[in-house]
Amino acid sequence: MSEDEIIDVLDLIFESIGLVEDRFREIDECDDFVSTSNGVTLLDAIAMRLQVIAECVKRLEKKAPSLFERHTEIEWNKIARFRDLVSHHYEHVDHEILYDICQTHIPELRDIIQRMIKEVSEMEGSNER
Numbered sequence: 246m247s248e249d250e251i252i253d254v255l256d257l258i259f260e261s262i263g264l265v266e267d268r269f270r271e272i273d274e275c276d277d278f279v280s281t282s283n284g285v286t287l288l289d290a291i292a293m294r295l296q297v298i299a300e301c302v303k304r305l306e307k308k309a310p311s312l313f314e315r316h317t318e319i320e321w322n323k324i325a326r327f328r329d330l331v332s333h334h335y336e337h338v339d340h341e342i343l344y345d346i347c348q349t350h351i352p353e354l355r356d357i358i359q360r361m362i363k364e365v366s367e368m369e370g371s372n373e374r
Contacts (some may be wrong), residue, residue, distance in 0.1 A: 246308035248365055255362045258301045261294045262355045265347060268294075275344035291347065292331055292338055298354075299328030312365070316357050324354075 268287050272278060278288040303325045305312055313321050327346075331338060 246305075248368060251305065251309050251312065251365050252362060254301045254305055255358055255365065258298050259355070259358050259362065261297045261301075262351055262358065265291050265294045265298075265351055266355070269347040269351070272344065272347070275341045278340035278344065288338075288340055288343060292343060295343070295346065296328050296331040299324045299326075299331070303328060312361065315364070316361065319354060319357055 268291050271287060272284070278284045302321055306321060306325060313319075
């Protein structure tokens, strides 16, 4: 996978994180996901973007595994497994777990993905010299 392709995938992850964060702003507590039809719509929309993030992580793990070696603070395998849960067993997606992911893990993931984009961009720039 070329560095441009890696950056494209990381950019898609970063964009999806932004959409998750934007949608999550309307949620004050985990039961907001299930107490109104708008909450359920947000749950579905956020779950879909988390699935996109996880699918991208799986793709990068296969094509550029060394990318994750410098960022062991993220449990990449759990992200990839979440994709499988959403794709194959959506009825088992728990709104409390989704709330925790958005509240606790998405901000950290955003910071790491930003760092990864910068690292890959700097590698690409040094390879062009």
